[in-house]
Amino acid sequence: MHRIAHAISALPDNPALSARIAINGVAAICDPLGGLYLPDLDILVVSDLHLEKGSAFARRGMMLPPYDTLATLRILEAVIARHDPKTVISLGDNFHDRVGSALMPDQFRGMIETMARGREWIWINGNHDPDGTVGLPGTSADELRYAGLIFRHEPAKDATAGEIAGHLHPAATVTRREKRVRRACFATDSRRLIMPAFGVTTGGLDLRHKAMHGLFDRTSLVAHMLGRDRIYSVRFSNLLG
Amino acid sequence: MNQIDSATRPEMSLLLPPPFLRWFAEKGWQPRAHQLELLSRVQGGESMLLIAPTGAGKTLAGFLPSLVSLTERGKIPPGSAFTGIHTLYISPLKALAVDIERNLMKPVGDMGLPIRIENRTGDTPASKRQRQKINPPDILLTTPEQVALLLANGEAERFFKDLKYVVLDELHSLVTSKRGHLLSLGLARLRRLAPRMQAIGLSATVAAPMDLQRWLAPQREGENHHAGLITVTGGAKPNISILSTEERVPWAGHSANYAIGDIYRAIGETKTTLLFVNTRSQAERVFQELWTINDDNLPIALHHGSLDVGQRRKVEAAMAENRLRAVVATSTLDLGIDWGDVDMVIHVGAPKGASRLAQRIGRANHRMDEPSRAILVPANRFEVMECQAALDANYLGAQDTPPVGKGALDVLAQHVLGMACAEPFDPLELYAEITSASPYAALPWETFERIIDFVATGGYALRSYERYAKIRKTPEGRWRVSNPQIAQQYRLNIGTIIESPMLNVRLVKHNARGSLGRGGMVLGKVEEYFIEMLSPGDTFLFSGKVLRFEGIRESECLVSQGYKLDPKVPSYNGGKFPLSTYLAQQVRKMLADPARHKALPDQVRDWLSLQADLSMLPKEDELLIETFPRGSRHYMVIYAFEGRLAHQTLGMLLTRRLDRAGLKPLGFVATDYSLAIWGLEDLGVAFRNGRPRLSDLFDEDMLGDDLEAWLNESFLLKRTFRNCAVIAGLIDQRHPGKEKSGRQVTVSADLIYDVLRSHEPDHILLEATRNDASTGLLEIERLGDMLARIKGHITHRPLDRISPLAVPVMLEIGKESVNGDAQDFLLAEAADELFEDVTGEHHL
Incomplete structure (x- = not known):
């Protein structure tokens, strides 16, 4: 069963095995659907939704299935329903390209409006969609600082404590007995955290990739991997077995 | 060349123009009967196989009508109106097209014929390709992909209007693949551009020549159109034997x-030996x-x-100059080229198919009137029977x-899409054209x-x-097409061969400080999936x-020289063939008939008679199932003889069913001959009590819902989807200006598959x-045929201990776990247990 199917069964009171962690001292819960919930602040963070990726490709002549937005939003609905947060922060690359939000079909716009009702919604701008969103609830920003945390799309090289970022689509590979399993993950060394990509057609980048170098203190780095219906937390040093 | 009887001579002088007659006479040769018959029937207007x-002398035969x-x-x-190409030659290999040009230029040069011959492959420089369009040669030698490219061009009509042959x-090697499908559609288009065009197919012996004859001719519903057929039977029967050895033939x-010493001696006794094996590893x-025992160097x-490629070309050149005593090779298709004088073919491992054996033996001795010599070397005892069956089949043809x-x-x-790139098409006309190609003759309009x-x-x-x-x-x-970029993108992505992502293997040295140096020789390429299972320090065999x-x-x-003799990771499963249905049936027959055991070596005969004593030998259409305990586990071994792939599918489906029946299967392993499943529950007792009944x-019906459910989760289907998506043009392998690496295609195709399957499971690409x-x-299909065949013929033999026939498959247990193609079921299982021992804090 993959994440799309799991989201359908993820009812609000359906218990899921999450991981309870802290970033720069702020409590957080890694949800296996790919969202990070900050209970003390009542904020839900998601990242790299890459909405309208299918149609972005279709505009360039590759007719990818037009169902990715729907599938991603369904999972978003499920994770919002589970935590019912006061605030939702989407950490950039919310849309796959600049025109995505303007050209999005009304059906999907409606789904987002329903989800945003009664909540504060913040769109952080990403490199794919630097100009903000068009015709959607919420406010756009390049960066947000709040309660000792910094929310931005691209992780800064000079690691600031309390940074929560996206952009890199971290994934981890566990190796045991000559077999490998690779999953998207929340990557954190307790000082900062990089979110897994939330969109259903987004790929992953391995934690060992050179783009990840220098971002974390590897001795305390933990990959909280998205399993079918739970989070599997593995220390970076234990990934190879 | 053969003498032909004088009765054909007058005909010959009518068929062949004077330069040809002079050339044959000067060489002291005679055209062969089939060459003249082909020429005369083609001149009579027929397409021919x-x-x-x-x-x-197939090649000369094929070109004779064009040359004449x-x-x-x-x-x-000079100054005449534009003339398009006269003859199009299509080969599955670039190298073959180049080789043919050389071979054809010789007689054409000798006879002083006014004919321009050129080749066009992916390696042909753009300037030459452009020139070929403006000033086409008479004969163009090319590959299926280039034909598709030429046809998707606005100038196709002009270029091909004068095409005769x-x-x-x-x-035989083209038609069964997707390349063959694409080529059949290209042929249908060529026929429309040049309605009087005739096709000439050259083929090795095949099971159903009529399939190829239809393939060469335009099909119409309710009518029977096919090319004419000329069959040249092989001159002398090959002299094939199974290696007789003093050594012990292993179980698995x-x-x-065990046979290396015997093989080495055989190489020493002949001038040049071709050694065929089934896999690269x-x-x-x-x-x-x-080389370990090569004392004589x-x-x-x-x-x-x-x-x-450079290394391969070196070997080919040395071979053509008769400088080598033996070459170890994997596939006949790698070697369509002239290989000099090969005295003997040694086939290591069972050939898996009777026709494959015939084609490989054909590599020995290019003079068709002398018998080829071949030795079959079975790798295990089941293969002894399979080799015997293949040998019998070869004598029977x-x-x-x-x-x-x-x-x-x-x-x-x-x-x-290619046809739209050429010119706007009318759907009814294109449908008629497409259904004239035999692989698409039954294509419904709705599809x-x-x-x-x-x-x-x-x-x-x-x-x-x-x-x-x-x-x-x-x-x-x-x-x-909506815009010219679409056509440009199409041209970059044409073809049906999807490369699995490959990495260069580069040999590097450790420098004085212990870190890796730069540079070093490239040894070849391996699939990414193989590299992914290696950890630094692992040793494996490659490039000898x-x-x-x-x-x-x-x-x-990056690799360095390893010094250990025993590589740690043995499995590099490139190019493994499944056992053919025909040979499987022959092995079942042989097993069931004690009279035929006499032809087998002592060791194998003793093994079978022991099996008859301790368990039983299944009859030809009987499915034998043995159950027995061993260690703390219970095993069932199913002797289905349907080849490894079908057995793997059967294993996946049976374990699902056993699991549902509460029998907790733990794993399975498949060989070409049998399938073993094991678990903690006593399967023998369960079957005896009819819980479940073996017939159930x-x-x-396992090919219904169970198959569907398994397929949907299967990694295999994702990989197949990726190939279909690239071929169908949903995903580009290459984008103008930026190369997409194979790896990126893999990642996104999997995710696209998940999205599409959950939202539009009936989509045509999922159907494909x-x-x-x-x-x-x-x-x-093969599995379905087997399940129908064994209905009412299942025999369960509960045993106290392992049977002789079960030993080979039992020895495979544990070996399979390294890597294989259809192991995602096992991977998922491993992943689950793997995550159990992962440490971390978890809370509800």
Whole structure:
């Protein structure tokens, strides 16, 4: 069963095995659907939704299935329903390209409006969609600082404590007995955290990739991997077995 | 060359123009009867199929009609109106097209014929290709991909309008693949551009020549059109034997290490030996073992598809100059070229198919009138029977080449876009043209419409891409490409061969400080999936060396010289063939008939009679199932004889069913001959009590819901989907300006598959994917035939201990776990247990 199917069964009171962690001292819960919930602040963070990726490709002549937005939003609905947060922060690359939000079909716009009702919604701008969103609830920003945390799309090289970022689509590979399993993950060394990509057609980048170098203190780095219906937390040093 | 009787001579002088007669006379040769018959029937207007063994002068036969026709036409005077190409020669290999040019230029030069011959492959410089369009040669030698490219061009009509002959070489190897499907559609288009064009197919012996004859001719519903047939039977019967050895033939395995000494002696006794093996890893291993005992320093070389091209060319050149005593090689197709004088073929491992054996033996001795010599070296005891069956089949002339098969839908989608790139098409006309190609003769109109819809906008039920359509309907009802970039993109992505992502293997040295140096020789390429299972320090065999894996740098796999004799990771499963249905049936027959055991070596005969005493030998149509305990586990062994792929599928489905019956199966392993499943519950007792009944367990309904459920989770289907998506043009392999790495395609295709499957499970590309998987990787049809055959013929033999016949498959347990193609079931299982021992804090 993959994440799309799991989201359908993820009812609000359906218990899921999450991981309870802290970033720069702020409590957080890694949800296996790919969202990070900050209970003390009542904020839900998601990242790299890459909405309208299918149609972005279709505009360039590759007719990818037009169902990715729907599938991603369904999972978003499920994770919002589970935590019912006061605030939702989407950490950039919310849309796959600049025109995505303007050209999005009304059906999907409606789904987002329903989800945003009664909540504060913040769109952080990403490199794919630097100009903000068009015709959607919420406010756009390049960066947000709040309660000792910094929310931005691209992780800064000079690691600031309390940074929560996206952009890199971290994934981890566990190796045991000559077999490998690779999953998207929340990557954190307790000082900062990089979110897994939330969109259903987004790929992953391995934690060992050179783009990840220098971002974390590897001795305390933990990959909280998205399993079918739970989070599997593995220390970076234990990934190879 | 053969003498032909004088009765044919007057005919010959009528058929052949004077320069040809002079040339034959000067050489002291006579044209062969089949060459003249082909010429005369082609001149009479027929399309023809020539089936002949290697060395029968097939190539000259195929070109004779063109050479004669062009000689009679004479040189086109300068300043004449544009003349398109006269003859198109299509070969499955670039190298073969180049080789043929050389071979053909010789007689043409000798006779002073006014004929221009050129080749056009992916390696031909753009300037030459451009010139060929403006000033086409008389004979163009090329590959199927280039034909598709030429046809998708606006100038195709002009270029091909004068086409008289299409010569298709090695047709048997082309028609069964997706390349063959694409080519059949190209042929249909050529026929439209040049209605009087005739096709000439050249082929090795096949099981069903009529399939190829139809393939060469335009099909019409309710009519029977096919090319004429000329069959040249092989001169002398080959002299084949099974290696007789003093050594002990092992129960299981594929290495044939026991026979290395015998093989080495045989090489020493002949001038030049070709050693065929079934897989690249086998080739590496046999090569290494031979050199370990090569005290006489015989020049023995290695040749397989993963080696660096430069290295392969060196081996080929040395072979052509008779400088080598032996070459270890994997596939006949790697070697379509002239190989000098080969005295003997040694086949290590069972040949898996009777026709494959015949084609490989044909490599020995290009003079067709002398008998070829061949030795079969079975790697294990079951293979002894299989080799015997293949040998019998060879004397009977039995053939088991695969059927042509139904035309693939992804290929059709590619072709439809290509035709729109050439010129706006009328759907009714294009449908008539496409269904004139035999693989697509039964294509329903509705499917064709869905394909057009797919090409235009992806064919999704949610019709949101109309404004981005790649092809659009004009007011006149024709479909045309929306913009020129679409055509450019199409041209970059043409073809049906999807490369699995490959990495260069580069040999590097450790420098003084212990870190890795730069540079070093490239040894060849390996599939990324193989590298992914290696950890730094692992050793494996490649290019005849034990290599130590150091790591990956950019897109290269860095290795250093390994010194351990025993490589740690033996499995590099490139190119494994499944056992043919025909040979499987012959092995079952042999097993069931004690009289035929006499022909087998003592060791194998004793093994079978022990099996008869301790358990039983199944009858030809009987399915024997043994159950027995061993250690803390209970085993069932199923002797289905349907080949490894079909057994793997059966294993997946049976374990699902056993699991449902509460029998907790733990795993399974498949060989070409049998399947073993194990678990903690006593399967023997369960079957005896009818819980479940074996007839229910093996009911054909397993190919319904169970198959569907498993397929949907299967990694195999994702990989098949990726190939279909690239061929059909949903995903580009290459984008103008930026190369997409194979790896990126893999990642996104999997995710796209998940999205599509959960939102539009009936999408045409998923249909194409299921079609492909069920015929190719999963052998579902074969499994279905078997389940029907064994209905009411299942015999359960509960035993106290392992039986002799069960030993080979039991020895495979544990070996399979390294890597294989269809192991995602096991991987998922491992992943689950793996995550159990992962530590971390978890809270509800």
